[in-house]
Amino acid sequence: MTPNSDAKQMWDQYGKTYGDVPSKPVREYLEGHGIVQFWLKNHHNVAVVRAEVDAHEQSRARVPREPKTEPKQDCGRVALSKIQAMDAATDSSVVAFREDVLGGKLLSHKGAAEWIDKQAAQSTPTHYATIPIPSGLEMSYDVDAPYAWLPAVAAQLSTVTNGPVGGHMNILTFSRPGSEWAESVLVEMGSPLDSLRIISNSLSSRYLWTDDQATMFVLTGIPPLVPLVQRTITMGSSPGGSEIALRVRPQLTTKEVGAAYQEARRTLYLWSGARVSERNPTVEDWVADLAVLMAEMMAGGVKGPEAMDAWNSTHPESTNTKIKDHRFSDVNKFRRAARVAYERVTGAKATWEQEREGETS
Numbered sequence: 209m210t211p212n213s214d215a216k217q218m219w220d221q222y223g224k225t226y227g228d229v230p231s232k233p234v235r236e237y238l239e240g241h242g243i244v245q246f247w248l249k250n251h252h253n254v255a256v257v258r259a260e261v262d263a264h265e266q267s268r269a270r271v272p273r274e275p276k277t278e279p280k281q282d283c284g285r286v287a288l289s290k291i292q293a294m295d296a297a298t299d300s301s302v303v304a305f306r307e308d309v310l311g312g313k314l315l316s317h318k319g320a321a322e323w324i325d326k327q328a329a330q331s332t333p334t335h336y337a338t339i340p341i342p343s344g345l346e347m348s349y350d351v352d353a354p355y356a357w358l359p360a361v362a363a364q365l366s367t368v369t370n371g372p373v374g375g376h377m378n379i380l381t382f383s384r385p386g387s388e389w390a391e392s393v394l395v396e397m398g399s400p401l402d403s404l405r406i407i408s409n410s411l412s413s414r415y416l417w418t419d420d421q422a423t424m425f426v427l428t429g430i431p432p433l434v435p436l437v438q439r440t441i442t443m444g445s446s447p448g449g450s451e452i453a454l455r456v457r458p459q460l461t462t463k464e465v466g467a468a469y470q471e472a473r474r475t476l477y478l479w480s481g482a483r484v485s486e487r488n489p490t491v492e493d494w495v496a497d498l499a500v501l502m503a504e505m506m507a508g509g510v511k512g513p514e515a516m517d518a519w520n521s522t523h524p525e526s527t528n529t530k531i532k533d534h535r536f537s538d539v540n541k542f543r544r545a546a547r548v549a550y551e552r553v554t555g556a557k558a559t560w561e562q563e564r565e566g567e568t569s
Contacts, residue, residue, distance in 0.1 A: 215239055218247045221254045230261050246478055260478070285434050285459065292415045293431030301407045302426055309400050310427070320427035321384045324393060327401050333394035334402075338374035339365070380405040381419040390420035416455070436460050439472040447477055447555030477555070494523070494534045495549045502550035502558055516542040 215235075223229045230238075238260060247257050296302060306312060315323055342364040350356055379392040380401050395401040408422035417425070421432035437456045444450040452472045456465055491499075498519070505515050519542070520535050536542035550558040 214248065215244050218244055218252075218254070218257060221252065222257055225254050225258075234261065241475070242478055285436065289431045289434045292417075292434070293425065293429070296411055296415060296425065297429065299407075299411070301410070305403060305407055305426060309403070314429040315427050317383075317385045317424065317428055317430065320424055321382060323427065324380070324382050324401065324423075327399065328393040328395075331396035331399045331401065333377050334397040336376050336378070338376070378402065378405060380408070380423060382423045383420045390418070416457075437465070437468045439468065439475075441472060441476050441479070443476070443479065448553055450476055450555075452476060491553060495552060498546050498549035499553040502546035505546065506550075506558065512539045512543055515546075 219229050219235060229235065238257075243257060243260055246260070247253070306314065339361060341361060377394050378397075380395050381390050381392045383390050393401065395405055404423060404426060407426055408419055411417060411422040411425065412419050415422075415432075416435070416438075417432045418435060418438065421435075424430060425432050434457065436459060437454055440453040440455075442451040442453070452469065454465065454468055454472065456468070460468075501515055501519060505512070516536050516539055523534050525535060536545065547558040550556075
């Protein structure tokens with residue numbers, strides 16, 4: 209299916225289930241934030257869509273509406289972008305590329321994307337190999353014969369049964385007009401795209417631009433608007449085991465940094481399909497222990513009543529009535545507490561396998 213047909217099917221299912229669909233602005237907002245992909249990932253479960261609609265409506269209700277005014281332009285940010293662009297334009301590699309490859313003429317944004325497409329179609333991406341070098345092998349790098357030592361490596365590695373050989377391919381990142389997403393193409397060694405990639409990587413490191421911004425600057429001369437914050441989300445086995453990295457400019461206030469983190473955090477949970485929790489991240493010792501026990505039960509190593517008995521044996525009854533001893537007498541309450549503990553630690557939903565027939569619940 210196409211993205212539009214997926215969205216239509218999702219909202220049709222939503223309407224049949226709940227009798228109505230959200231307003232068009234809400235639908236467009238959620239679609240732009242990955243709700244269709246979230247729905248597909250959850251096997252067309254429209255309940256997850258309803259949860260996101262409710263969360264969005266609640267967030268709108270908590271924020272008082274501001275009068276409609278034109279957004280204020282950050283003049284300092286724009287000025288810094290122009291100054292950095294002027295400095296980058298004097299870089300010798302940028303000057304040489306524009307003169308030798310572009311013929312001294314800059315391209316429009318659309319023309320730059322089309323130029324990249326044409327170059328990619330005319331080239332063959334290069335594969336780079338990573339090979340182990342046997343100890344004791346003397347390598348001499350001759351300018352006239354830089355790879356003359358490879359046959360000796362191949363001869364020695366042919367007798368090794370577990371010699372790992374890795375590899376990679378280089379990519380160039382760029383953007384198209386009107387698109388919020390960066391694209392990439394594989395490049396051929398020594399090609400114009402490869403030269404552009406090397407220059408762009410250097411500029412992005414120097415000015416903290418994104419790679420696609422640096423690429424388009426070299427081709428178009430358009431000053432990249434300085435990104436005040438860049439977010440990187442690394443998904444782990446669960447939301448609690450994932451990572452959010454923010455790279456921020458010093459112009460950002462602590463409040464703005466907090467807002468950027470909250471947005472990235474919500475995106476992480478949206479991708480994972482887990483429920484966003486605002487609970488204090490500090491976990492008590494007994495909750496941590498119960499979460500580990502839940503993981504063991506999910507793995508099938510321990511049954512509910514046995515697990516509760518084992519838990520109670522290591523948590524003796526408190527003689528002080530004012531201090532909770534965290535013991536359990538009801539298996540269902542114990543299972544429920546274990547699930548909550550697991551979800552609090554990992555951020556992932558806990559699932560309990562069916563108890564064996566005849567087991568007391």
